Amino acid sequence: MKPVITFALMTLRNLLRRRTIWGICIVILIALFGIGQIPSYGVSNEGRFILDFGLFGLEIGALLLAIGLASNIYPRDREQKTVMPIIAVPLSRGQYLMGRFIGAAIVEAAAMIVGCIGLMVILLMNGHAVPADMFPATLLLLIEGWFLLAVVFFFSFWTSPPLNAPLTVLLFIVSQLSVSGFIKLFPQAPGLMRALRLLLPHMDVFHIKDPIAHGMNIPGLYFLLAIFYGLAYMAFMLSVALVVFRSRDLK
């Protein structure tokens, strides 16, 4: 485990040196600030709209961060030929993947916390109360972001970076579909489509902005279950990514 943590911290330092991450964080904060500036036109409960759009912005931010952070890691390592000496001696391929993933996941978590605090500040600046479940809601969006990060790693092992982003966005959109909507993509084989749909998470599990915006309480058990659900899908995607990575010839 120690080599993985060391390699994850190395990845963390590498990612923080890049300008991409800072650019995406600034874009997220500007978007949140923009949401806070939308006039209410006398509509009551304006805070609900800010919260709703703000959490949606954080979700899109998680997607952008996943693509921005991970789509270039493995292709760059391969191009600069740093992956071969790393895998040759100190790390196995699984440890390489876990190290890279944990490093990127820590950066994504930090960025999401900054976004969440930014949204809280915007709510307070506009004179609205900050809901108690704000951090748990962001945590669920972060879990969704980690799943997307695993998806980006999976695609990065067998596609080029320009293709990685649209494929991830496509998978993100498909994951938002209900089962009936997913079956409509290929109605000739509903059983197969139901099986394939199981391999993608239902993203609405991570969306609790509606009850939060309306001041409703969410059971604590649901948070634990949703976190477990997201982590299971993340583990599945990482295991598929590892299988693809193991089958790659790095020469």
Add this chain to the structure above:
Amino acid sequence: MRLAAVILITAVLLLLACKADYDIEEVTPPEHTGTDHHDEHDECEHEHPEHVESSHEHETEAAEPASVHEESHEHDVLEMSGSHRHVHAAGEKNHGTGWFFNQPWAASFIWGKMLRDALILLVLSAVILFLSKYRRKRQ
């Protein structure tokens, strides 16, 4: 032998998955979203449309038999204002808020499926890793 067992378990899980992934709407009990009243109302309208229409006509004839134009205007106003519709208290589960309470956080009857899906995926990932390791050893 171990490989055969792994493949068998995976096949069973996938077979289960084929039948088991569904939308919340497909399994929502009527009492969950409070649609009992609405469904009964709808059924009544569908089964006896002529009854509804005749009673409406009867009411309007009794109220204002002389002016058809005024009656239709009043009907339009009622439609627009929605005053003939029933009103629910804020935050109450009913047919209008079904979509809201059919989200996973509110539909506790779906939580078991979430847990099952997560366990299936964990088992599948373990199987995939095992098969990958097995293949590398064979090579």
